Amino acid sequence: xxxRRWIYHLxxxxxxxxxxxxxxxxxxxxxxxxxxxPSLSSSWDEFVDLLWTGSYLPDLEVTLYELVVAxxxxxxxxxxxxYLTSRTRYSVRVFDxxxxxxxxxxxxxxxxxxxLFFGLGAGSKIAIGSTIAFFPVVLNxxxxxxxxxxxxxxxxxxxxxxxxxxxxxVMLPAAFPVVITGLRLGLLLAFxxxxxxxxxxxxxxxxxxxxxxxxxxxxAKMFAYIFFAVIMAVVLSTAVNYLEAxxxxxxx
Amino acid sequence: xxxxxxxxxYARLLIIIGLLVLWEVGARVxxxxxFMSPPSDVAVALVGFLSDTAVLDAIRTTLYELVTAxxxxxxxxxxxxxxxxxxxxxxxxxxxxVLLLYxxxxxxxxxxxxxxxxxxxxxxxxxxFTHAVFPIIVTIVAGxxxxxxxxxxxxRSMGASRFQVFVxxxxxxxxxxxxxxxxxxxxxxxxxVLLAELYVSQAGVGHYTRxxxxxxxPAKLFAIVAALAAIAVCLNETFRRAERHMSxxxx
Numbered sequence: 279x280x281x282r283r284w285i286y287h288l289x290x291x292x293x294x295x296x297x298x299x300x301x302x303x304x305x306x307x308x309x310x311x312x313x314x315x316p317s318l319s320s321s322w323d324e325f326v327d328l329l330w331t332g333s334y335l336p337d338l339e340v341t342l343y344e345l346v347v348a349x350x351x352x353x354x355x356x357x358x359x360x361y362l363t364s365r366t367r368y369s370v371r372v373f374d375x376x377x378x379x380x381x382x383x384x385x386x387x388x389x390x391x392x393x394l395f396f397g398l399g400a401g402s403k404i405a406i407g408s409t410i411a412f413f414p415v416v417l418n419x420x421x422x423x424x425x426x427x428x429x430x431x432x433x434x435x436x437x438x439x440x441x442x443x444x445x446x447x448v449m450l451p452a453a454f455p456v457v458i459t460g461l462r463l464g465l466l467l468a469f470x471x472x473x474x475x476x477x478x479x480x481x482x483x484x485x486x487x488x489x490x491x492x493x494x495x496x497x498a499k500m501f502a503y504i505f506f507a508v509i510m511a512v513v514l515s516t517a518v519n520y521l522e523a524x525x526x527x528x529x530x
Numbered sequence: 531x532x533x534x535x536x537x538x539x540y541a542r543l544l545i546i547i548g549l550l551v552l553w554e555v556g557a558r559v560x561x562x563x564x565f566m567s568p569p570s571d572v573a574v575a576l577v578g579f580l581s582d583t584a585v586l587d588a589i590r591t592t593l594y595e596l597v598t599a600x601x602x603x604x605x606x607x608x609x610x611x612x613x614x615x616x617x618x619x620x621x622x623x624x625x626x627x628v629l630l631l632y633x634x635x636x637x638x639x640x641x642x643x644x645x646x647x648x649x650x651x652x653x654x655x656x657x658x659f660t661h662a663v664f665p666i667i668v669t670i671v672a673g674x675x676x677x678x679x680x681x682x683x684x685x686r687s688m689g690a691s692r693f694q695v696f697v698x699x700x701x702x703x704x705x706x707x708x709x710x711x712x713x714x715x716x717x718x719x720x721x722x723v724l725l726a727e728l729y730v731s732q733a734g735v736g737h738y739t740r741x742x743x744x745x746x747x748p749a750k751l752f753a754i755v756a757a758l759a760a761i762a763v764c765l766n767e768t769f770r771r772a773e774r775h776m777s778x779x780x781x
Contacts, residue, residue: 492641
């Protein structure tokens, strides 16, 4: 099986290599307007320059700040509301479909309104990010706490567990993996919606920078920032996937 | 077990009505009419839309973009998902690439899509398509993978041809996953199309959302958001029902 994996990686490398080769070939021969697609080498130079000079730092700082605050709000509110809802089966049946229904509405449509309320700066991004991230967190918290195996609860009760003991030793460990999945989804959704809203209307941040370079017809710099944002996203999602797996294993 | 006084459905309805009343009172008593408008005004604006051809056209444009992108995503995503799910070689080599592409935050390439396809509907269709195609591929791959291997072995041992296995076992077993994929794709499609419309457009719901916001007409703004939210909920509910209906024979 080992050689097989080797071949897979080879094919993947060849595929990516072919794409990059095509990019360089097409742009070097002037088959595509350089405004639409800058040459691979110039984009790469800009990217290296970006990393060297650290000019990404202010924008990264803004985006990360928005993400952290938005996620903190969504996680706190989502877990609290979710836990309170999960306390009785009746409230789960009332609220769970309500949250799920709102979650299916594309909240990004509210963004212009958020800009009116919270301004063009970080406020509107934090608001939209936390609104969107709230729903997966609350839905998974409800699912986690409402579906704890009744056997555990009955056993703990029979052995005389107190309220806090019940929460810390039975409910929380049993619900934890599901809640963690909700937090991961929330974080990634918040990141995506913050980047998206920065693209639409903003003063600073990674999405803002990409749009600025697109509109000032500086495509090589735009691509450099796209690379950067994509790498950030991949790093972020790999990190949270890894964390989630670690936490779940520790709990299994 | 003491039973609740009212059924959960009614309780939910009451809560929604309560929130609307709260909103109405709040907006009437202490609301800047440039930013906020009470639900009764929104309802009036919503009725007004029925005779407003410009807004109806916008909704039609957005629906056209949504549906075109969605169909394209199915036409491209379904065969890709099947090939990647069924062929070990394709799965090993190309699935990681698909997952990597899926992980890219597509908002970053939005300016690029506009540069390439212009500010009209094609760019919205393209952006909706890139949002919708990945959920379809990924759910179909998962659906094919989760197929009970005993069925395949049994069919093969009874001498079914590859084609027979595909038509009689793989396809029917993929239906629930396909519907899940379509539901997720529709949600993603909506986000893609609306994001592109909000970024830059001359028509469509996103365009009017911006227009109503910037000209301080909150009643119309809330009304168009409500209309689109209703469409989104209906689409979602349709796919969810179909999904449940289609997977009933299963297990």
